Amino acid sequence: MARPFAGGTAVATTHSALELEVVALLRARRAGDAAAGRRLFELLYADLRALARRRLGDERGGHTLAPTSLVHEVFLRLERAALECEDRRDYLALAATVMRRILIDSARRRLFREELATLDGPAASAAPAAALEQRVLSLECALERLERVDPELARVVELRFYLGLEVEDVARTLGSSTASVQRDWRSARAFLKRAIETEESDGH
Amino acid sequence: MGTDAWTKTRREFERLRELAPAERERWLREQDAQGTPAARELRELLAADAAHDPLLDTDAPTLQAAWQQRSEPDVALGAEVGGYRIVEVLGEGGSATVYRAEPSGGAGATAAAESVAVKVLKPEACSPGLARRFEQERETLTGLHHPGLIRVLGAGRLDDGRPYLITEFVAGEPLDHYCRRRALDLAARLRLFVAVCRAVHHAHRHLVVHRDLKPSNILVSADARPKVLDFGIAKLLDPARDPLWTDLYGRGPLTPAYASPEQIRNESITTASDIYSLGVLLHELALGASPYAEPPAEREALERAVATGRRRTFDACAHAGGQTPPPDDLAAILERALALQPAERYASAEHLAQDIECFLAHRPLLSRSEPWPRRVARFARRRPWTMAAAAALALVFLGSWIGTQRSLSRVVASEGVAWRAHANAVRSTNLLADLLERIGASALASDELTRLVSETEQHLAELTSEPEADARLRMALARLERARKNPAAAETHLARALELSRTTRGLSWNDRERCLDSLIELRAQRGDPTSIDLARERLELLRAHGETVRAAEAERTLSGLIERFGPVLPGAKGARR
Numbered sequence: 001m002a003r004p005f006a007g008g009t010a011v012a013t014t015h016s017a018l019e020l021e022v023v024a025l026l027r028a029r030r031a032g033d034a035a036a037g038r039r040l041f042e043l044l045y046a047d048l049r050a051l052a053r054r055r056l057g058d059e060r061g062g063h064t065l066a067p068t069s070l071v072h073e074v075f076l077r078l079e080r081a082a083l084e085c086e087d088r089r090d091y092l093a094l095a096a097t098v099m100r101r102i103l104i105d106s107a108r109r110r111l112f113r114e115e116l117a118t119l120d121g122p123a124a125s126a127a128p129a130a131a132l133e134q135r136v137l138s139l140e141c142a143l144e145r146l147e148r149v150d151p152e153l154a155r156v157v158e159l160r161f162y163l164g165l166e167v168e169d170v171a172r173t174l175g176s177s178t179a180s181v182q183r184d185w186r187s188a189r190a191f192l193k194r195a196i197e198t199e200e201s202d203g204h
Numbered sequence: 205m206g207t208d209a210w211t212k213t214r215r216e217f218e219r220l221r222e223l224a225p226a227e228r229e230r231w232l233r234e235q236d237a238q239g240t241p242a243a244r245e246l247r248e249l250l251a252a253d254a255a256h257d258p259l260l261d262t263d264a265p266t267l268q269a270a271w272q273q274r275s276e277p278d279v280a281l282g283a284e285v286g287g288y289r290i291v292e293v294l295g296e297g298g299s300a301t302v303y304r305a306e307p308s309g310g311a312g313a314t315a316a317a318e319s320v321a322v323k324v325l326k327p328e329a330c331s332p333g334l335a336r337r338f339e340q341e342r343e344t345l346t347g348l349h350h351p352g353l354i355r356v357l358g359a360g361r362l363d364d365g366r367p368y369l370i371t372e373f374v375a376g377e378p379l380d381h382y383c384r385r386r387a388l389d390l391a392a393r394l395r396l397f398v399a400v401c402r403a404v405h406h407a408h409r410h411l412v413v414h415r416d417l418k419p420s421n422i423l424v425s426a427d428a429r430p431k432v433l434d435f436g437i438a439k440l441l442d443p444a445r446d447p448l449w450t451d452l453y454g455r456g457p458l459t460p461a462y463a464s465p466e467q468i469r470n471e472s473i474t475t476a477s478d479i480y481s482l483g484v485l486l487h488e489l490a491l492g493a494s495p496y497a498e499p500p501a502e503r504e505a506l507e508r509a510v511a512t513g514r515r516r517t518f519d520a521c522a523h524a525g526g527q528t529p530p531p532d533d534l535a536a537i538l539e540r541a542l543a544l545q546p547a548e549r550y551a552s553a554e555h556l557a558q559d560i561e562c563f564l565a566h567r568p569l570l571s572r573s574e575p576w577p578r579r580v581a582r583f584a585r586r587r588p589w590t591m592a593a594a595a596a597l598a599l600v601f602l603g604s605w606i607g608t609q610r611s612l613s614r615v616v617a618s619e620g621v622a623w624r625a626h627a628n629a630v631r632s633t634n635l636l637a638d639l640l641e642r643i644g645a646s647a648l649a650s651d652e653l654t655r656l657v658s659e660t661e662q663h664l665a666e667l668t669s670e671p672e673a674d675a676r677l678r679m680a681l682a683r684l685e686r687a688r689k690n691p692a693a694a695e696t697h698l699a700r701a702l703e704l705s706r707t708t709r710g711l712s713w714n715d716r717e718r719c720l721d722s723l724i725e726l727r728a729q730r731g732d733p734t735s736i737d738l739a740r741e742r743l744e745l746l747r748a749h750g751e752t753v754r755a756a757e758a759e760r761t762l763s764g765l766i767e768r769f770g771p772v773l774p775g776a777k778g779a780r781r
Contacts (some may be wrong), residue, residue, distance in 0.1 A: 099265065163264070166384055187412075189252075
């Protein structure tokens with residue numbers, strides 16, 4: 001596909017406004033425009049949340065929620081917008097950070113709601129249901145630690161867990177083999193699981 | 205922990221986890237003895253590696269989607285339903301919400317292990333039809349007990365009268381996702397598929413047809429066990445048990461990408477319909493791509509492709525799916541499961557499972573005992589060139605063989621022998637016709653084929669006492685002639701075949717319809733108004749056999765021809781020529 005973007009001006013008509021804006025912002029951001037970075041974050045945040053909601057509505061009345069990688073969808077959309085390689089990697093890194101933020105926000109909100117519920121309701125007792133939300137917060141700490149000691153593994157975690165990309169896609173993005181991504185993910189997973197569980201047992 | 209320390213630990217950990225458990229343990233003990241501080245950390249990492257994790261084994265988008273609630277949850281979290289306490293929303297569909305719940309009395313860890321799924325119909329979805337379907341799912345499932353099928357634990361109505369269904373909770377992910385995520389190899393995928401077949405077979409034995417088998421309706425648990433869910437549109441085949449029997453013929457909700465041709469065409473649904481859907485599933489698991497070129501979004505085009513059996517070749521699919529083309533036996537299994545005609549598919553999901561197991565064990569397929577003409581035909585479809593030669597050979601055999609049979613039946617005037625000779629001649633001719641058709645245009649450049657056509661024609665002269673064989677061979681020849689850009693010869697063969705098909709018992713209305721269809725086209729191309737009569741005959745034929753969809757198409761053809769040539773008055777047929 002020919003690149004429809006010349007000098008930052010969009011000439012293609014087939015792409016959505018979002019796609020175009022994201023591409024333009026990515027460029028601006030790389031050129032050192034801090035405001036573009038913030039705007040990009042806000043844009044993606046809203047988009048990813050909306051996407052999650054929409055996917056949910058699509059599912060027919062089964063038990064299942066297809067674990068659709070929402071970001072993957074956005075990713076594909078932007079692929080259509082002929083992102084350059086650099087743009088794409090940038091975009092994915094950013095999207096992963098956004099997803100991290102979204103998940104933490106959700107976990108916090110849910111914990112807060114749970115607290116409210118136990119305050120006014122016929123106390124549902126110390127809810128074990130909140131375990132997953134707690135874990136999300138613990139994961140954030142663990143990932144920060146991993147970022148310090150092994151940034152490469154942290155990168156795999158972002159793409160694999162936060163973006164929900166398939167192993168092959170992670171490999172393609174990072175320019176490595178599926179086998180090595182598989183291996184890295186396994187190591188990262190063990191690191192994080194151990195860190196989360198150590199923190200939990202320390203906390204209690 | 206610093207970067208260097210972790211790098212070292214990581215290297216040890218990656219080495220250790222590849223070792224056999226005993227060996228690993230021995231090494232760790234040695235380290236313990238030496239008082240290496242890293243030993244404990246390594247143990248913990250290995251333990252973490254081996255254990256399931258509720259958070260890390262899913263992913264953020266999935267979790268986020270599960271957490272997103274469109275508004276207030278419809279049943280309050282913490283509410284009691286049927287002895288269980290609602291804990292979280294698992295999913296929300298158009299008509300129902302599914303919650304995870306735990307036993308009311310339970311506490312902490314044990315309760316989490318006993319999670320159940322509670323499906324509650326939404327207030328706005330409480331139409332009688334949906335409520336009935338919901339009720340039906342419960343009844344259907346209650347009668348089924350199989351590890352591969354979701355188990356019903358209870359049911360009832362909420363205070364506001366809405367029905368709910370409590371089933372076991374499956375912490376798993378959809379089949380396709382599971383396979384991709386773990387990058388499972390073909391054998392592992394097929395083993396999962398076999399388990400799915402067995403579960404479906406169990407349902408079939410209880411006269412339940414699922415009707416909506418697709419990856420998102422099959423969850424695989426962490427211990428690699430698939431479970432089939434969503435019997436929401438399943439049907440009981442036992443009319444005595446199913447008051448909605450007539451519904452069977454009405455088209456319910458369906459997923460075109462996995463539906464069977466007869467489902468799309470709104471014909472009666474049997475267990476063979478599920479076999480087809482299993483075939484699509486197998487196709488996707490083995491080749492990494494759908495059998496159809498049409499994307500699900502283009503629903504109409506996709507439905508047309510399904511209804512007419514217009515699939516891509518396996519090689520093209522494998523290429524699209526980034527897989528290697530399927531081995532012959534696997535291709536044979538797929539062909540059989542995806543046969544357009546329900547009767548040609550596997551007789552049961554169990555048979556399908558057994559053939560996959562044979563394939564996995566490198567044993568000959570059980571379905572190889574199918575009639576050999578069909579096997580040869582399948583082979584021919586894949587290897588047109590080899591088959592051109594084979595057909596030439598078959599022809600030589602056929603010629604001498606028919607001759608022998610003839611004289612034999614003349615000599616032995618016993619009726620039984622004569623009849624057998626007749627049956628055999630018909631069968632071999634059918635095979636030959638089939639071969640000729642399968643060879644198709646791809647091999648037409650060969651001189652061999654030209655000779656084949658003329659030799660076949662010579663045999664036609666000897667077949668006058670075998671009208672069925674005669675007609676079939678002519679139909680096959682017509683196709684070849686058309687491909688050879690020889691429409692006049694094709695027309696002659698078809699006209700004769702049509703005549704025969706009107707009077708011969710061995711030929712079905714389908715054969716007649718095929719003759720008509722080709723002949724109409726040829727004559728219309730030539731500008732011959734008699735094509736109108738043929739089009740009318742075809743329309744009546746299709747109507748008489750309840751082929752509504754194709755009849756509509758035939759009607760369009762007819763009106764197009766009338767428009768073109770003007771109405772042909774009865775009795776004026778010849779005048780226009």
